[in-house]
Amino acid sequence: MRKEKDYLGEVELPDNAFYGINSKRATENFPTTGEQFDEKFIWAYFMIKKAAAILNKELGYLPENIANAITQACDEWETLKKSIIVDPLSGGAGTAVNMNINEIIANRASQILGKELGSYFVNPFDHVNLHQSTNDTFPTAGKIAVILRLRELIQAVIKLQEIIQKKEKEYYTIRKVGRTQLMDGPPIMLGQEFGAWADALARDRWRLNKVEERIRSVNLGGTAIGTGVGAPKDYILKIVEITRQVTGVKIAKAENLIDMTQNLDVFSEIHGLLKSAAVNLYKISNDIRLLSSGPHTAIGELIPPPVQIGSSIMPGKINPVIPEYVMQLSHVVFGNDVIVTSACSLGNLELNQFVPIIVHYTLKSLYFLKNACDALTKYIDKIEVNHQKCEKNLESSFSNLTPLIKIFGYDIVSAAVKQAKWDIEKTLKILAKKSGISESELRKKLNVQKMTGLGFNL
Structure with a gap:
């Protein structure tokens, strides 16, 4: 010793x-x-x-x-x-x-x-x-690391968006029932549902790309409180440039080193965007769980890939384990956002004493979200569709009668649906009898293409 x-x-x-x-x-x-x-x-x-x-x-x-x-x-x-x-x-x-x-x-x-x-x-x-202090080296190391992890996450989001867009094209002509509040709604194409997910990710991709501009500004050279005490002017003027050359990361010297030493709001900003990305990943994952639920006793329109056994006691069971994994990681990011936001607000005067927890949980959320995107990309690529279940669910949905409101009005169609006990065929018979319009003519009005926006230019 x-x-x-x-x-x-x-x-x-x-x-x-x-x-x-x-x-x-x-x-x-x-x-x-x-x-x-x-x-x-x-x-x-x-x-x-x-x-x-x-x-x-x-x-x-x-x-x-x-x-x-x-x-x-x-x-x-x-x-x-x-x-x-x-x-x-x-x-x-x-x-x-x-x-x-x-x-x-x-x-x-x-x-x-x-x-x-x-x-x-x-x-x-x-x-x-x-010529250094913890107070300029630590946050600068944190920002460099965040930039590198941010770039990895952006690439993972791009890959996920691309695989969802591939599925959007593949499934664009598959008709199915839409749902609001988990209840039957107007028809939609399965590809349109995937397209909406892809567009949500496109927003995340744009937001995450833009925020790097603000995380690049560092206080290196400011030493203890941003005034550069203990460091000569020639060092202060050059240290960010040399660090940029050594790391290959495009950081920039902050215009106000004092501001950048005491205020860490940029971490709150970036983590807010990570939370938004987690919200979209959670929504997509939960939608996949719902659309594949059952599969025989519920919606069952998507067929989840059998990546592992679903039960230690129920034979043949397959569960949506990857969407559940993504949802769990999203929950962690939601919690981390509370930590980072609170810690960023609690800096006192010339320094934020909680920079370790701010940097640590920002990096952790970046890492978790990348893992979530990677796992979900592989999973969605293997998802299949139960075409028969999509058609069956669509045919049995009374929300298909929505276009008839233009002919009969909301109250008359609603009364007919109730009288027919939510049976579409019976509803059409009731309306045909009341109006003198044949059932075949009424069916022509139920144009799924128009209802999904495919029958005309939007």
Whole structure:
């Protein structure tokens, strides 16, 4: 065991530990929640440290050997990430996380230069964290990670939209009964139902694309409260550009670093759009469950793919497990939105102390929604249609009589339906007898093509 000291006291650490005294204290202060850091966030944080080392060397603030060792250590982030022992939801606005990463890089860089772990020949404060603060590095790492996860989600939404549009074309001539409040409504084409889902996703796709413009603005270089205290002007002016080059992510220096340090409303904005996407995924999934329900004793118009057995006791049962999976993940996103919204509003004066929970649950929602889209895309691609059930349900729906209102009026048709005990054939006989119009002529008025909008140009 090795011992490390600071102004708070002394702590024992394993000899081979890349983390240091601040990281160890954090594990004692913040018992683990079981939550894990998003990989993109870890990568982004290491790359910010790499960019700072490159710039500080370029500007003459770091010796070349130390800067090069820090850069090499940052490039080894995937190996070193196992030494991140601080919980994602630790207190202190992310200071413990920043120090955990600083200590890991410092120890590995020291080792690269032939020094022992814990010697801090490369210092976590004076070298790795030079001209930085938790308050500008943590939210910037969060925003870079969000941009990368956002792009993944957008691609997943596009694939889901495309497979639904494929089904829209495939099913566009399949007639079926529409439903309002789960009760029979006017006829609709199955393809039209899929088309409505695709259009909802198109809105999500557009909204998510546009919001990246606002998440790009970062406060890197602002240090503690956005004033740049502790950092020279030449560093402040260049650090975002160097970080952009290192990460390949198009971030931009905020016009007002103080504003961007204390106000995290952009996370509330983006998570609101994630909630909207979750709403649409939930609606689509639940519609699929309803349309495939039964299948013999209920609607049964869609045939769910048999991706797994549906019961441990009922033989041959198939359940809509993927839509249910998507709905569960959507519920998590709904809950995360409450957390993120509340935390964004609770920043005080020059800093939002809850940036760890804001970043963590935004990234988690992005990841969950991507998984939901991926699973639903594969599932919908395998969905089949029960053509006979669609026709049977349509033929037995008294809502098909809606066009007759133009001839007889609402009250007369309603009275006939009630008299016939909701039997279509009997209703037509009653109306034919009252009006003198033949049943065959009345049936011609029940034009499904017109009722679904296919018989004329909308």
